[in-house]
Amino acid sequence: MAPFAKTGGLADVAGSLPLALGRLGIEVMVLMPKYRGIEFSEKRLSDHVQVHFIEHEPFFNRSGLYGHQDSDYADNLDRFSYFSRECLTAAKRLGFKPDVAHAHDWHASLIPVLLKTEFLADDFFKQTKSLLTIHNLAYQGVFAASEYKKIGLSQELFSVAGFEFYGMVNLLKAGLLFADRLNTVSPAYAKEIQTVEFGCGLEGVLRQRKNKLSGILNGIDTQAWNPATDTKLSAGYSAESLAGKKICKASLQKKYGLEVNPQIPLLAVVSRLAHQKGLDLIAQALPDLISSPLQLVILGDGDADYRRLFERLGRDYPAQVKVSLGFQVMAAHEIYAGADLFLMPSQFEPCGLGQLISMRYGTIPVVRATGGLKDTVIDADQDPKKGNGFSFDLFDSKSFLSAVNRAMKAYRDQERWNLLMTCAMKCNFSWDESAKKYEQLYREAV
Numbered sequence: 001m002a003p004f005a006k007t008g009g010l011a012d013v014a015g016s017l018p019l020a021l022g023r024l025g026i027e028v029m030v031l032m033p034k035y036r037g038i039e040f041s042e043k044r045l046s047d048h049v050q051v052h053f054i055e056h057e058p059f060f061n062r063s064g065l066y067g068h069q070d071s072d073y074a075d076n077l078d079r080f081s082y083f084s085r086e087c088l089t090a091a092k093r094l095g096f097k098p099d100v101a102h103a104h105d106w107h108a109s110l111i112p113v114l115l116k117t118e119f120l121a122d123d124f125f126k127q128t129k130s131l132l133t134i135h136n137l138a139y140q141g142v143f144a145a146s147e148y149k150k151i152g153l154s155q156e157l158f159s160v161a162g163f164e165f166y167g168m169v170n171l172l173k174a175g176l177l178f179a180d181r182l183n184t185v186s187p188a189y190a191k192e193i194q195t196v197e198f199g200c201g202l203e204g205v206l207r208q209r210k211n212k213l214s215g216i217l218n219g220i221d222t223q224a225w226n227p228a229t230d231t232k233l234s235a236g237y238s239a240e241s242l243a244g245k246k247i248c249k250a251s252l253q254k255k256y257g258l259e260v261n262p263q264i265p266l267l268a269v270v271s272r273l274a275h276q277k278g279l280d281l282i283a284q285a286l287p288d289l290i291s292s293p294l295q296l297v298i299l300g301d302g303d304a305d306y307r308r309l310f311e312r313l314g315r316d317y318p319a320q321v322k323v324s325l326g327f328q329v330m331a332a333h334e335i336y337a338g339a340d341l342f343l344m345p346s347q348f349e350p351c352g353l354g355q356l357i358s359m360r361y362g363t364i365p366v367v368r369a370t371g372g373l374k375d376t377v378i379d380a381d382q383d384p385k386k387g388n389g390f391s392f393d394l395f396d397s398k399s400f401l402s403a404v405n406r407a408m409k410a411y412r413d414q415e416r417w418n419l420l421m422t423c424a425m426k427c428n429f430s431w432d433e434s435a436k437k438y439e440q441l442y443r444e445a446v
Helices: 009-023 076-093 110-115 145-151 171-178 187-192 203-208 243-255 279-289 304-316 329-338 354-360 371-376 397-411 414-425 431-445
Strands: 028-033 042-046 049-054 100-104 129-134 142-144 168-170 181-184 213-215 266-273 295-302 321-325 341-344 364-368 390-392
Touching: 009 028, 009 042, 009 049, 009 100, 009 431, 028 076, 049 076, 076 100, 076 110, 076 145, 100 110, 100 431, 110 129, 110 171, 129 171, 129 431, 142 145, 145 168, 168 171, 171 203, 181 187, 181 431, 187 213, 187 371, 243 266, 243 329, 266 279, 266 304, 266 329, 266 354, 279 304, 279 397, 295 304, 295 329, 304 321, 329 354, 341 354, 341 397, 354 364, 354 371, 354 414, 364 371, 364 397, 364 414, 390 397, 397 414
Parallel strands: 028 049, 100 129, 129 181, 181 213, 266 295, 266 341, 295 321, 341 364, 364 390
Antiparallel strands: 042 049, 142 168
């Protein structure tokens, strides 16, 4: 949960959604592990939102959240089984009787199972329903069958109707079967994960429970991401007054040692470095792209192979491509504000936050039409009035290159580009609208 610990978009959701729910008058208690660096045991974020940290030094006081370098911790089943059980125990100890236990991803997907097994006879939770949110179906919490006993539940639950998944233990699968309601982070992804292409082996389970499955688009924190008030920028700007964006671009070019030239389109990538993100398409298209006058700034961290790939591209094209490995909040804000185009050619994307933030900053996204990208980015060539970006369908470098070239053609038409920026910046991706949909989902569950 941002700002306490973060590896990806889940942290942003866990940091923003509770506050938006609190503004609706909903009482929220967030429970998360007390990871290294968190100095307190509890924290009140608003009148309606409190956070409690589950402490267990051997499990959570480590250098990484889920693993180290490129491998998961070997005892993750022990760690998150303990966490899930302790969440319910802590809620009871603190006297917080939930109408809904809202669990996120495989790490907490044991909670819906516990509510219908171990805690079923506990009067405290008699009225409690469960919602499981899938942020990325590719991560399922799969472990060897020999580890099942660590969960502490009946051997009977290690079956096709429970945890068993091709002879392995699958925590997410069990959560999907036991939760009262399921949702994921965009309407398009909710449909996609019921197919073989995107279902990651769980498409049958999801089709079985499709009447309980919905998609609610993630929002962004519109206060933290606001170009008019962002203190991390060289200049502020808004949809009504875009002059400051040119200053931000010049500042970004100077910071990364690029030619300071307002005419050269500046492309950006801010991403976790993983295969899912379509980074191979960028690498394959780069020799063709670089033949035109353009600049590219890449910020991210992740898989070692992609780190090496982009480091090499930075060396091959030192005048036009700049790569910054690791993730720095300050740099992300500067890039979102200073770039002209934001590249996000994902193979799949449950929701995506990068494209939402980039539009907020008037940086036009070029995306593959999948998942949340499909729900949020309207191609400006297909719909000139409502267009806020550029998209392509086929996951190949040729289609990606074509979309980038269409975007750069639009960039050369200053009047059209200003209208496009204004349209993108006026899109409303705040959490307030999404929170109302979650409230409705909670009410359906109870």
